[in-house]
Amino acid sequence: NNPLRIADYKHLLEFEGGYLEEIPTGSFKLLPEVNILHISNNHVKTIEKGAFDGLQQLQKLILYNNELRVVNQGVFRNCRKLKSLDLGQNEISDVETNAFADLPSLEELNLGFNNLLTVPTDVNKIKSLLSLKLNNNKLSSLDANAFNNLNKLEVLDLSDNQIRAIPNSALAGLSKLKELNLKSNYISNLNVQNVLSDLRTLAVVKLSINSFNCRDLNSIINAFGRKG
Numbered sequence: 629n630n631p632l633r634i635a636d637y638k639h640l641l642e643f644e645g646g647y648l649e650e651i652p653t654g655s656f657k658l659l660p661e662v663n664i665l666h667i668s669n670n671h672v673k674t675i676e677k678g679a680f681d682g683l684q685q686l687q688k689l690i691l692y693n694n695e696l697r698v699v700n701q702g703v704f705r706n707c708r709k710l711k712s713l714d715l716g717q718n719e720i721s722d723v724e725t726n727a728f729a730d731l732p733s734l735e736e737l738n739l740g741f742n743n744l745l746t747v748p749t750d751v752n753k754i755k756s757l758l759s760l761k762l763n764n765n766k767l768s769s770l771d772a773n774a775f776n777n778l779n780k781l782e783v784l785d786l787s788d789n790q791i792r793a794i795p796n797s798a799l800a801g802l803s804k805l806k807e808l809n810l811k812s813n814y815i816s817n818l819n820v821q822n823v824l825s826d827l828r829t830l831a832v833v834k835l836s837i838n839s840f841n842c843r844d845l846n847s848i849i850n851a852f853g854r855k856g
């Protein structure tokens with residue numbers, strides 16, 4: 629009677645808006661052709677290691693709006709074709725070492741609306757990432773070189789956090805970045821020349837609802853004028 633073993637769709641499987649609290653190991657082992665798995669708006673607190681074993685063709689996994697607190701190592705083993713992972717609106721405060729090590733094809737990662745105090749170090753190991761959402765967490769600072777391995781990243785969302793300053797090297801390595809969202813933080817000073825000068829593909833920067841003064845604003849405008 630395990631509903632996770634019932635396949636209603638060949639390529640899409642949805643368990644949205646239910647009462648699931650855990651996903652056991654091997655729950656989907658008989659569903660090798662599923663491309664999209666949708667388990668949002670449940671009460672999932674625990675995902676066992678190997679829970680998604682058997683989903684060899686899985687490309688999109690949506691776990692939005694559950695009650696996860698930790699992203700454990702081994703949960704996503706054998707999900708080597710996964711391109712999009714949505715862990716938004718959970719209660720995540722910790723990401724274990726190598727939690728994303730089995731995801732060499734991952735292009736989109738949503739960790740928004742969680743309880744992260746720092747950017748998980750394992751995020752910087754996902755070299756295939758194109759889009760990273762860390763909005764609406766509790767980030768107060770960024771480590772130097774926090775994203776220096778993400779040289780394919782095009783979109784970075786750090787909005788609605790508690791960030792007060794950005795180290796000069798925090799965005800180093802983001803050579804393909806097109807959109808940077810820093811809206812609704814506590815940033816009062818931004819050294820544009822050092823922080824943004826190497827982001828040559830940057831087209832959109834969102835800085836609304838911060839604490840900039842007129843001098844900071846002028847330096848930002850001048851810097852973008854020179855980029856143009």
